[in-house]
Amino acid sequence: MLDSIPLQWPYLLILVAAVLVVVLRAKRGAQQPLPPGPRPLPLLGNALDFPRRHLGREFRDLSDRYGDVVYLKVLGQSVILLGSYEAACELLEKRSANYSDRPQSVMVDMTNLDWIFVFKNYGSEWRKYRRELHNMFLPDILSRYHPIQRDITRELLQNLLTDPAAFSGHIKFSFAAAIVRVVYGLDAAHGDKKYYKLAERLANIAEDISTPGQHIVEAFPSMQWLPSWFPGAGFKQLAASWKQEIAAIRDHLYESAKEAMATNGVKESILTKLTEEKVDEELAKNMMATAYAAGADTTNASVHAFVLAMAMYPEVQKKAQAELDAVVGSGRLPDFSDQKCLPYVTALTKEVLRWHVVAPIGVPHRSVADDDYNGYFIPGGSIIIANQWAMSRDPNHYPDPENFNPDRFLINGQLNHKVRDPSSYVFGFGRRICPGRNFGEAGLFITCASILHAFTITPPLDERGVPRKLEMKTNNLAVSHPLPFECRIAPRSPHMEELVRASTA
Numbered sequence: 001m002l003d004s005i006p007l008q009w010p011y012l013l014i015l016v017a018a019v020l021v022v023v024l025r026a027k028r029g030a031q032q033p034l035p036p037g038p039r040p041l042p043l044l045g046n047a048l049d050f051p052r053r054h055l056g057r058e059f060r061d062l063s064d065r066y067g068d069v070v071y072l073k074v075l076g077q078s079v080i081l082l083g084s085y086e087a088a089c090e091l092l093e094k095r096s097a098n099y100s101d102r103p104q105s106v107m108v109d110m111t112n113l114d115w116i117f118v119f120k121n122y123g124s125e126w127r128k129y130r131r132e133l134h135n136m137f138l139p140d141i142l143s144r145y146h147p148i149q150r151d152i153t154r155e156l157l158q159n160l161l162t163d164p165a166a167f168s169g170h171i172k173f174s175f176a177a178a179i180v181r182v183v184y185g186l187d188a189a190h191g192d193k194k195y196y197k198l199a200e201r202l203a204n205i206a207e208d209i210s211t212p213g214q215h216i217v218e219a220f221p222s223m224q225w226l227p228s229w230f231p232g233a234g235f236k237q238l239a240a241s242w243k244q245e246i247a248a249i250r251d252h253l254y255e256s257a258k259e260a261m262a263t264n265g266v267k268e269s270i271l272t273k274l275t276e277e278k279v280d281e282e283l284a285k286n287m288m289a290t291a292y293a294a295g296a297d298t299t300n301a302s303v304h305a306f307v308l309a310m311a312m313y314p315e316v317q318k319k320a321q322a323e324l325d326a327v328v329g330s331g332r333l334p335d336f337s338d339q340k341c342l343p344y345v346t347a348l349t350k351e352v353l354r355w356h357v358v359a360p361i362g363v364p365h366r367s368v369a370d371d372d373y374n375g376y377f378i379p380g381g382s383i384i385i386a387n388q389w390a391m392s393r394d395p396n397h398y399p400d401p402e403n404f405n406p407d408r409f410l411i412n413g414q415l416n417h418k419v420r421d422p423s424s425y426v427f428g429f430g431r432r433i434c435p436g437r438n439f440g441e442a443g444l445f446i447t448c449a450s451i452l453h454a455f456t457i458t459p460p461l462d463e464r465g466v467p468r469k470l471e472m473k474t475n476n477l478a479v480s481h482p483l484p485f486e487c488r489i490a491p492r493s494p495h496m497e498e499l500v501r502a503s504t505a
């Protein structure tokens with residue numbers, strides 16, 4: 001009996017410490033109010049206040065009612081909604097040591113998806129992945145990818161010439177091809193839909209899992225222990241099949257690249273760099289597939305929004321084409337070196353990022369320790385949602401925010417640096433900010449400039465030959481895509497058609 005007493009001491013100390021933490025936290029919580037928010041219902045909390053139709057707009061309505069920082073409690077989980085750029089910068093950037101974790105997700109655990117490091121908890125493992133990817137997208141390395149991005153864009157122009165009605169498939173192919181080339185050194189053959197189908201599949205699963213409210217098990221984690229035949233436990237079969245499918249895609253891409261290196265010789269890529277640096281194979285495989293999943297589908301969504309905007313705003317298109325005619329001329333296609341002389345086209349790409357925010361509520365972060373903000377108590381372990389869509393619609397920065405108007409970023413024909421650049425929030429915040437943002441922006445610029453130089457985009461015609469009215473409708477998922485739409489894409493002149501045909505990819 002006496003022998004066992006010392007052994008119990010550590011347990012006792014832990015118990016006392018735990019009680020102290022709970023008491024102190026309750027005291028702190030009692031002294032400091034939580035941020036304002038809608039009244040929670042018994043049991044459900046604020047589950048019914050979560051958006052159903054438009055993530056950004058419905059969350060923005062809550063911020064309009066309750067303020068910059070809104071508190072929601074969903075089935076015991078604290079959620080903090082940040083409705084302004086200032087609040088997001090203060091917490092996610094300035095206090096990023098405390099706000100860079102990711103929320104726990106049962107579906108991520110069940111699918112083993114945390115090898116996609118977007119989902120990894122903030123810690124040494126995440127840091128290792130992040131460092132490697134960061135090094136692959138440093139500014140001087142990025143310029144080495146420009147010729148690849150330019151050549152793939154020229155191939156896109158040729159595809160648009162051959163089959164303009166299939167523009168959506170060509171754009172998807174183009175972004176999957178660019179990333180598969182840069183990351184794996186693989187050349188996607190024209191018409192080969194394999195890579196973009198794989199990228200789309202990886203991205204669709206990840207997007208589904210990261211959209212709040214998609215899976216009931218996230219709200220009731222104990223449901224994960226139900227047998228799969230139990231009513232309502234269909235998510236179990238889904239998770240099991242996704243787990244296999246995504247690991248197979250990741251392994252297939254890696255093996256294909258290794259095989260291609262052995263048979264067709266080495267093409268400089270992220271894979272060759274990681275191999276040179278003798279980076280652990282598992283890390284390389286996971287990191288590359290993460291770049292593929294996160295990189296292809298996002299920029300692709302932006303370019304679809306660009307095409308739709310051009311069909312809806314012909315006067316914007318004309319202005320951009322006039323600038324391209326003056327700077328690039330009719331003898332060649334645009335290149336990256338032209339960008340500094342193309343303020344309107346640059347402003348247009350900024351407006352694309354603002355008008356259609358690809359990640360309307362970013363990727364949620366999680367706070368680690370208790371904190372206070374403007375006198376409000378922010379409990380540690382809260383899910384933090386930054387409403388990037390609301391930032392893009394702030395009328396103080398962007399008058400008439402629904403209107404697509406690149407001129408809002410210009411003054412006297414030059415970029416106006418006083419206007420808030422959408423890149424400062426559409427790629428997220430703090431230590432988790434998108435590591436592929438410069439690559440994504442470069443791809444967006446060369447694609448928009450090249451398409452506008454060579455083609456005119458117009459709305460489809462109805463049965464009477466009258467142009468149909470287009471509007472932006474989205475899928476309302478964590479990664480927002482414009483819903484499928486039709487438009488006409490035609491070369492600006494026979495000369496431009498020749499130029500595109502003659503361009504070598």
Ligand code: HEM
Pocket residue numbers: 117118119130133290291292294295296298299302358359362363364365426427428429430431432433434435436437439440441
């Ligand atoms: C228009 C293009 C893109 C947009 C709008 C976008 C947006 C975002 C956003 C909002 C986040 C979350 C940041 C946060 O947690 O605060 C993110 C994370 C990430 N993005 Fe992007 N992205 C784009 C392109 C790319 C590209 C081209 C790549 C890779 C080549 C990439 C790789 C990643 C990765 C790996 C993360 C996770 C970072 C982490 O958790 O530490 N993205 N992106």
